Amino acid sequence: MAVLVIAELNGTQLATDLTAKTLTAAEQLGPVDILCASAGCGAAAEAAAQFQNVTKVLCADHHYYGNGLAEPLAELIAGLASQYNHIVGPASTSAQNIIPRAAALCDCMMISDISAVIDQDTFERPIYAGNAIQTVRSKDTIKFITVRSSAFDAMPTGGSAEIVQIECTGDPELSIWLNDDSAATDRPELTSAKIVVSGGRGLGSPEDFALISLLADKLGAAVGASRAAVDSGYAPNDWQVGQTGKVVAPDLYIAIGISGAIQHLAGMKDSRVIVAINQDSDAPIFQVADYGLVADLFSAVPELTEKI
Amino acid sequence: MKVLVPVKRVIDYNIKVRVNQDGSGVNLNNIKMSMNPFDEIALEEAVRLKEAGKTESVIAVSIGVPESQTILRKALAVGADRAILVEATDDPHIDIEPLAVAKILKAITAEEKPGLILMGKQAIDNDMNATGQMLAALLGYGQATFASKLEIDGDTAIVTREVDGGLQTLKVRLPAVVTVDLRMNEPRYPSLPNVMKAKRMPCDIRNPAEFGVDINPRLEITRTVEPREREAGVIVDSVDALVSKLREEAGVI
Numbered sequence: 001m002a003v004l005v006i007a008e009l010n011g012t013q014l015a016t017d018l019t020a021k022t023l024t025a026a027e028q029l030g031p032v033d034i035l036c037a038s039a040g041c042g043a044a045a046e047a048a049a050q051f052q053n054v055t056k057v058l059c060a061d062h063h064y065y066g067n068g069l070a071e072p073l074a075e076l077i078a079g080l081a082s083q084y085n086h087i088v089g090p091a092s093t094s095a096q097n098i099i100p101r102a103a104a105l106c107d108c109m110m111i112s113d114i115s116a117v118i119d120q121d122t123f124e125r126p127i128y129a130g131n132a133i134q135t136v137r138s139k140d141t142i143k144f145i146t147v148r149s150s151a152f153d154a155m156p157t158g159g160s161a162e163i164v165q166i167e168c169t170g171d172p173e174l175s176i177w178l179n180d181d182s183a184a185t186d187r188p189e190l191t192s193a194k195i196v197v198s199g200g201r202g203l204g205s206p207e208d209f210a211l212i213s214l215l216a217d218k219l220g221a222a223v224g225a226s227r228a229a230v231d232s233g234y235a236p237n238d239w240q241v242g243q244t245g246k247v248v249a250p251d252l253y254i255a256i257g258i259s260g261a262i263q264h265l266a267g268m269k270d271s272r273v274i275v276a277i278n279q280d281s282d283a284p285i286f287q288v289a290d291y292g293l294v295a296d297l298f299s300a301v302p303e304l305t306e307k308i
Numbered sequence: 309m310k311v312l313v314p315v316k317r318v319i320d321y322n323i324k325v326r327v328n329q330d331g332s333g334v335n336l337n338n339i340k341m342s343m344n345p346f347d348e349i350a351l352e353e354a355v356r357l358k359e360a361g362k363t364e365s366v367i368a369v370s371i372g373v374p375e376s377q378t379i380l381r382k383a384l385a386v387g388a389d390r391a392i393l394v395e396a397t398d399d400p401h402i403d404i405e406p407l408a409v410a411k412i413l414k415a416i417t418a419e420e421k422p423g424l425i426l427m428g429k430q431a432i433d434n435d436m437n438a439t440g441q442m443l444a445a446l447l448g449y450g451q452a453t454f455a456s457k458l459e460i461d462g463d464t465a466i467v468t469r470e471v472d473g474g475l476q477t478l479k480v481r482l483p484a485v486v487t488v489d490l491r492m493n494e495p496r497y498p499s500l501p502n503v504m505k506a507k508r509m510p511c512d513i514r515n516p517a518e519f520g521v522d523i524n525p526r527l528e529i530t531r532t533v534e535p536r537e538r539e540a541g542v543i544v545d546s547v548d549a550l551v552s553k554l555r556e557e558a559g560v561i
């Protein structure tokens with residue numbers, strides 16, 4: 001039986017990187033269909049149809065799904081679930097909101113944030129903020145899964161799947177969307193960037209956090225932050241990296257003025273190369289850093305920005 | 309209106325977790341256990357709603373080992389009015405799965421009829437991030453997950469959610485399930501007199517069988533191992549040295 005992948009959408013646009021990495025995990029489980037559900041998602045469905053190894057794209061184009069609300073989307077997915085053995089989405093806030101709800105509607109357990117597929121029923125997933133890796137075997141007939149995208153490569157394009165319009169199940173109107181508050185940026189997306197520059201409490205103020213942005217812009221990097229930096233108002237919540245923020249694994253991660261608490265490491269320790277700049281030589285971040293520089297960030301970071 | 313707050317007993321977030329070498333799980337012997345940090349925030353929010361006159365009472369509930377009474381006592385000390393412990397196992401290594409927890413919470417909801425269920429977005433032991441969504445599904449309620457701000461407005465709640473793209477605001481019809489993120493509030497410490505008082509307050513002890521819920525796991529845990537260790541790196545002595553390492557050795561810039 002087949003696998004249903006829930007496409008990640010930003011409004012009506014396909015989030016290609018997250019969807020492509022989810023597909024790579026899903027493709028190991030069987031033939032893949034993709035569900036695109038939103039209001040006016042025709043172009044997203046066409047984009048999804050271009051991934052390799054996709055049989056068909058189910059397009060649920062209706063205003064019920066326009067704001068990504070969990071209640072109508074979970075109902076839609078639960079209605080389709082009996083035709084599949086696996087329902088798979090990225091471990092994004094959107095899919096993580098919807099897929100457990102759909103799982104419970106089908107009386108199935110949830111398997112969140114898998115980092116490897118062992119076989120059709122068996123998966124690896126990090127627990128305890130990544131301090132342990134658990135192997136679980138599911139006894140459910142339908143497995144509801146979210147995927148840690150940083151652990152999988154992106155599925156290439158070059159395919160041409162069939163697109164079918166599907167019936168929309170309705171909206172129970174349990175919740176109403178009021179607004180989205182997201183800042184547009186020209187920087188690469190945090191979870192797909194090749195380089196991430198992150199700042200912590202050591203930056204000391206929102207004004208000085210600009211040192212991080214300047215370095216990031218010079219490198220064409222995304223900007224990340226520790227929880228302390230977000231809590232202190234230096235950076236918006238969607239920049240947080242860690243156990244409760246985003247999980248990233250870029251080629252290069254530069255941690256500046258970040259101590260390296262386990263909850264922060266949970267979100268970045270699988271990066272290929274890690275650089276830490278911190279004035280405290282005992283900071284735990286140095287235990288995971290490939291290159292450490294013990295220095296005052298207020299002199300080191302401008303110098304680095306200039307010399308790179 | 310009543311608010312129901314499910315709280316889970318987990319390894320304290322400050323403890324470095326050790327994995328048993330035989331792959332059987334993590335070491336829980338003589339380890340400090342605490343209330344899941346997200347649940348402390350949910351509880352704090354519920355107590356603030358009570359203090360603001362938006363709710364009459366707060367009920368804390370935990371499902372797990374008998375020792376979970378300790379975190380329920382803490383909930384009472386912080387301001388919960390009543391506590392319910394569902395003794396589901398004697399073995400601290402057995403984690404009751406989110407689906408089973410949600411089914412038990414559904415049964416308790418049927419008894420207590422809360423107007424709002426406020427819970428953590430994620431338990432920091434299994435990191436599953438599922439129970440609230442599952443409970444909302446089983447109850448047929450609306451849900452607002454990963455909340456950083458909550459306002460009760462008549463028979464609805466206005467909730468700001470922390471999402472990948474920034475912030476999203478929803479209006480949810482009550483009763484509803486709200487799961488909280490870290491930035492909703494700063495939980496208080498209970499005062500000593502309240503801690504003493506909480507010791508004498510009753511805690512209702514229940515059993516999953518009373519609710520007719522099957523708590524047998526759907527996921528079999530076959531192995532638990534340590535993550536791959538990173539090799540120790542080097543300390544460079546200047547920005548110039550760092551730049552040359554990144555260019556020549558690592559080839560990342």
Ligand SMILES: Cc1cc2nc3c(=O)[nH]c(=O)nc-3n(C[C@H](O)[C@H](O)[C@H](O)COP(=O)(O)OP(=O)(O)OC[C@H]3O[C@@H](n4cnc5c(N)ncnc54)[C@H](O)[C@@H]3O)c2cc1C
Nearest residue numbers: 200201202226227228242243244245257258259264279297
């Ligand atoms: C349930 C839970 C979930 C959490 N989830 C996350 C998460 O997802 N992400 C996350 O990041 N945290 C998370 N945390 C918080 C985490 O435990 C830490 O509190 C947080 O990561 C600390 O941030 P920080 O390193 O910026 O601050 P600090 O620990 O205060 O470190 C600041 C560092 O800056 C250095 N510094 C100061 N001034 C300078 C200077 N002039 N030059 C150079 N260095 C300087 C200091 O030496 C220090 O090492 C979570 C906590 C809990 C309880």
Ligand SMILES: Nc1ncnc2c1ncn2[C@@H]1O[C@H](COP(=O)(O)O)[C@@H](O)[C@H]1O
Nearest residue numbers: 314315371427428430431436437438439
């Ligand atoms: N055994 C339990 N007892 C009480 N509440 C729980 C239990 N397990 C999970 N929860 C609640 O569900 C939330 C999410 O947990 P999880 O889905 O396991 O990540 C927690 O923050 C708690 O509020």
